[in-house]
Amino acid sequence: MSDVSFVRTEMLPQQEPPGSSVGIVGWARANLFDGVTNSVLTIISLILVYFVLEGLLSWTFQSVWNASSLTECREIMTATWGKTHGHACWAVINDRWLQLLYGFYPPYPAEPGVNFGENTGAWPAYFRPNLSFVLLLLAVAPVLFDKVPRKLLIVTAVYPFLMPWLMWGGSIWGPVMAAAGFGIGFLAYRLLTPVIGGLGGIIAAIALPVIWWLFLVGIVAAGLESVVSISIPEVESRKFGGFMLSILIGVVAIGCSLPIGIVLALGRQSDLMIVKTLCVGFIEFIRGVPLITLLFVASVLLNVFLPPGTQFDIILRVLIMVTLFASAYMAEVVRGGLAALPKGQYEGADSLGLNYWQAQRLIIMPQALKISIPGIVSTFIGVFKDTTLVSIIGLLDPLGLSNAIRADAAWNGIYWELFAFIAFLFFVFCFGMSRYSMYLERKLHKGH
Amino acid sequence: MSELMTDRQIDRSKMQVSDEVAIEIRNMNKWYGSFHVLRDINLNVNEGERIVIAGPSGSGKSTLIRCINRLEEHQSGDIIVDGTELSSDLKNIDKIRSEVGMCFQHFNLFPHLTILENCTLAPIWVRKTPRKEAEETAMHFLEKVKIPEQADKYPGQLSGGQQQRVAIARSLCMKPRIMLFDEPTSALDPEMIKEVLDTMIELAEEGMTMLCVTHEMGFARQVANRVIFMDQGQIVEQNEPEEFFNNPKSERTKLFLSQILGH
Amino acid sequence: MSELMTDRQIDRSKMQVSDEVAIEIRNMNKWYGSFHVLRDINLNVNEGERIVIAGPSGSGKSTLIRCINRLEEHQSGDIIVDGTELSSDLKNIDKIRSEVGMCFQHFNLFPHLTILENCTLAPIWVRKTPRKEAEETAMHFLEKVKIPEQADKYPGQLSGGQQQRVAIARSLCMKPRIMLFDEPTSALDPEMIKEVLDTMIELAEEGMTMLCVTHEMGFARQVANRVIFMDQGQIVEQNEPEEFFNNPKSERTKLFLSQILGH
């Protein structure tokens, strides 16, 4: 083996790869025409894409934007292209898009004549849902993104009380007093614990706010209102509709289901048999039936289950049922987060002498929830999409509105444009959120 | 295992043992399901004593010290810590836990809190110390373990040895009278072991009552005033370190010592 | 890196090198995208040769041996294995793959199959060996790597060293004429490294043609009959182990050797 010994005297330079494997040609070769099957697939796909786009694009863009009724739309089409098929009549969106976005939310203050006369266009009350939405983004930003200033958490804390006031209107004292309930609970705990002991303190901290909310809030708020009146016009929930309604249901359901879901998840994780059984029973029951049956319960049964004479409107009832629905799913998401925490965290907390609730609040939940955020976002997307089901029980969400619009003599017979618009809006929302949750998942992966 | 890698002079004179009883364990038994993991344990620890617990894997060392601050429940016998009996009474448990600090093999720091927050959490919420005061104490102990400059970092940003020292500081912030260590150095690289052992020696010099599960025999020799050898859930032998290492009585101990000192 | 931790006598006399060519690589070039990862590689391996490939990280060692059984495609030049040229011809690829065994750094055992099934899968489906016969062969090789008693366990139940030995046995079951090893010990604990290297030495003693990417210089010294040093996608130096270690020619090699033998 004389050839064994070898020493390279000069290093070879880096060379360009053979032309066929780089650049556009190389890319196409590798990704599109790599073998016979692939080439055939590519060509078929290209043809398919061409036909779909051709039909879709001409329908979408060779369209009528200004018309007051379908008939007029058709006349314009016939005049322009000689046929009514293959062209969209976006005029209906032009005409009704405010309705599709806000439902019947009054564009003017709900009680005309207060300050603005009968002038309906004077002071768009749409700013209320809009402001709620912007505040919502501000409120969730500190939860979702690390880089946002922590001060925004104040918005997060205030939002649950501010949003109902903005949306439903009325006196500000109601939400303020409702928030005060938490303050009362806190004070009761702080002040009474030294006097009547820890247990008494806890009981008082729960009982007093409940009494406050059940019996006193209304009176006190009314009293304050009569002294210092700060109120904006009221809007009944009946007037809510369109995408505003979908978002509202989604946001309220997720917001309220989070605490319930946490409690359920903790219950399901606990070793207390009865508590666990109750939680598992609830979760599995809710997850075992379709949302639509729960909505039936909301629309036809909930009043039967509640004390005689209780009246609250269908939107609130739907909110309750959707919240329960979301809680069950949320509980499973949170449970996943809890399960992902190492046991050492519990032991670390125990060994420092933190009690169960302190450990949960200070150590376990902050970590578990962070892990669960992608799951929470997916649940939100699911609930948001599912809000369309409320159209089946007669609420005017975008789908429900599409029926109402088609029942208007002017737009009777319109079809694709409405659904395309609704689908598009849903897509934009959900796609955005799903991208965000993917980004989060990647971030979490890196972080561990 | 290696001899203690410290070069400083250890001042055994300061390590006074009083004759007040800090921990008393009487006829304690514990089962996992039907597996009898601790059998008839009797152990008295006086205040200021530094006890090293050794023994083969699975012999119940961790279980024993976890019982002392009630991370595990024992089924029979008594454990009395600082005059308080460990029973199912939550108040007693809380009391004992705030007097007994624990330091785990895997540190168990809270990754979502800064070092300082890790250290002030329990004083603020359990001891109800004002934040300011808690932070001062925390900084004091962080200085003691020589990482005050890391106070605002998160655990994930520290090395293993630093993390373990933070864990010790965290326990100390509760001003415990007794410290339990469960293999505090076994998850660490050799260089980091030294840092942690140094910190523990300092504690010992200040007269802290310590129970330490460890296989650092150098540490045992220089610091402990008693070594306890466990096997199969029982205390097989206990003695002063010199005696224990040079003149083990039981066969089991001899075998064990030959193994861990041998290689 | 540590010297080979084996205490047995290695019988170099058995390791005969014939002068039949097993692998011939001529002017081979490979690019990843536009990155020229292998440059003008020329290499002849005779049957029975044991070649160790060394070189800094990223120098293309893995890529080279992966090209030999066509896990990667080369863009220019020829690779001829056992007289068959590696081209896009599927039949040739199949033929070569069944004659070249490969052993990965991370073992890549099939976790859903038992050890025995792992070893018999390819013989049954690729070689069409009757199951019984395949199982006998498998047991034979498992005995050879000294873990016949683990045959019915799943990979997840074995230690890293055992897994790597199973991986070797699995390749051997295909009765390959050439074995490629890609850092077979770098994912293992020191004790386990020994087990695996012992197995490899035994293979070498039986005259298996081997190409091995490794930094176990002890192994290279004692077993290899040629060491190839790669850098930046090129073969910089090749020589017999003695010469290579004691008398490296190129500057690059010297630097590298000083680094890995230095500490």
Added chain:
Amino acid sequence: MTTLTDPPKASFRLSMLIYDTRYRSMTIQAVAMIGFMLFAAWLINNTMTNLETLGKTPQFGFLLEPAGYDINQRLLDYNSQDTHMRASLLGLLNTLLVAVMGCITATIIGVLVGVLRLSKNWIVAKIMTVYVEMFRNVPVLLWIVLAMAILIESLPAPRAFRGENPEATMNLFDTVAVTNRGIYVPEPLFSNSLGNIHLLGQSSLRFDVSVDLIAFLIVLGLSIFGITKVNARAKHIQETTGERPKTLWANLGLFFVPTGILLALLGFHLGYPELKGFNFKGGTHMRNSLIALWLALSLYTAAFIAEIVRGGILAVSHGQTEAAEALGMRSGRTMRLVILPQALRVIIPPMISNYLNLTKNSSLAIAVGYMDITGTLGGITMNQTGRELETVLMLMLCYLVISLSISMVMNWYNNRVKLVER
């Protein structure tokens, strides 16, 4: 504290209910239980009072009254004089029908799309991505409605088949008619039929079993038994000699010959759909409501399944493929013997929960007028009888039973395929 007296053996004090870990858990449980009972009692009490005021005491007698409405898509015989119970039963069967069909197609499409998304072919991968994102991010109800609309608008009405120069013609040699009312396919008919067995008499749950079908199934069973025998033998041969004998022809023969003979004996022929009057007559009719629902649910769920499949395949490390290839296995075999068995562990559990979702989503059938159980029991029956409480409860019960059964299967599977580890 040098001397320790015996610790005081405290007698039971009330505060121990809270502070003693042993009693505390009992206290919490008792409180939870009492709370739950009170809540349940409160609900039931409210319900009772409310129903009394409405004059509707809960009772299920209405189930035995004639339903009065017709159901077009049905698996059992039914007419408008049958009871509400039978209508519900038909609805339930329809739910199961669309759920089963949907699960099957969703799986097929989902697996295909999931695999194609990993394709090296850039454009195919991108098209699949667009498909997945499109379906995942738009509500399923919208898809159901759109699917229905597309079927209705794009397919020819039956009247288009009429006349001298029809605008539309039947497909597949005039055997299948695709119309916007659904698809008509040939139906199997027997001239020497063995008749039917009526079970459960005239009750609402009665059903017929075709003896022809039973005979057919028996013969088929025997054939399949034979085929398994042949394959077992082939396997045996493979294990002893290594070569697997070709069994294709034996299998085909075993499968088709006996059943063919039986069909000939029974006088099997196909009844072709034919345009008569307003509609096609003869043949089997799959209504467009069923097709639309089926299609939308399949495509929607398939988008999720595709992601699961993709994730499952990606979860199997690339090293596994390389190891198999290095052993000389071709890609098809690698997929079947190495990748799939591992991927399935990851895939199946979320897949089953998607089946569950599909089943639950099938309740949106009312949007297209498919008479599933929500459409019959929870729809028309509820509406015509005014028995909301009873119908909604029964409806939930039905779904709950289906869901829990599926969950049970899932748990069983999960336990079975757990990877063995140290």
Added chain:
Amino acid sequence: AGTLDDVKARGKLNCGVTTGLVGFAAPDANGEWMGFDVGVCRAVAAAVLGDPKAVEFVPTTGKTRFTALASGEIDMLARNTTWTFSRDVDLKFTFVGVNYYDGQGFMVPKELGVSSAKELDGATVCIQTGTTTELNLADFFRSNNISYEPVPIETNAEAQQQYLAGACDVYTTDASGLAATRATFEDPSAHVLLPEIISKEPLGPLVRHGDDGWGDVVRWSLNALVTAEELGVTSANIGEMAAGTNNPEINRLLGSEGSLGEMLGLDAGWAKNAIMAGGNYGELFEGNIGESTPIGLARGLNAQWTDGGLIYSPPFR
């Protein structure tokens, strides 16, 4: 408290309407509800609260309408609902009158060449679920011994789409609904209504059993509209008539004489307000569904009894 007091206290009338049926109820671009049924709601609101705008319209589907009413979510339902025995007796609702005498009809494309419902053997029929028409249809085909295939559909809009696309041969519902639907077709003349009317469909507003006072208010509000047409009181001339006329019935109706309003628990001008809300019965009819609208329904049965129709109000006395 009775429903009347509730409504007054609330200051709003909750009125159930359909989610959308051309001419009967649908919201326009400003969210204002329009239509014949809507007119009834507004009249009642005007009578009770003096403000025709004080109505909260609650869209209901065929399925939710009865529960909405029974549970008290709505005070009255004006949703082209047929007065039937079981709805009255079993579901316990009081139909306070009839605002449209209807019957179930069939609509077919002209090109089918069908001239009678009896020729529909084997036809595919679009039908709204949860309605009386669904039951009638089953009965009709059963009693005539001919077969059909129902295509159940939730809403009118959906039904119309299916019918136009040829997914069903026939669309059947209340003849008024058929006419309303046909009116909006691109080419209405290509479709015919078959001569058979296979059922009686008296459509009217309804309230819950057990609150007769409220039932009376709704009933007489409707009757006021009818009587107003009969007496020639229109929204145009009501101003001067309210001042007093020499017809005592008009005076009683419009509150310038007697105390009918007080008896109902309303103020004296209640009927005047109701009529001013959208005009009298005839005006409502003409404005929403009459021959001058695209829907173009003839009065037919719904003419005043004086004109040979069935619209007949008991006297205001």
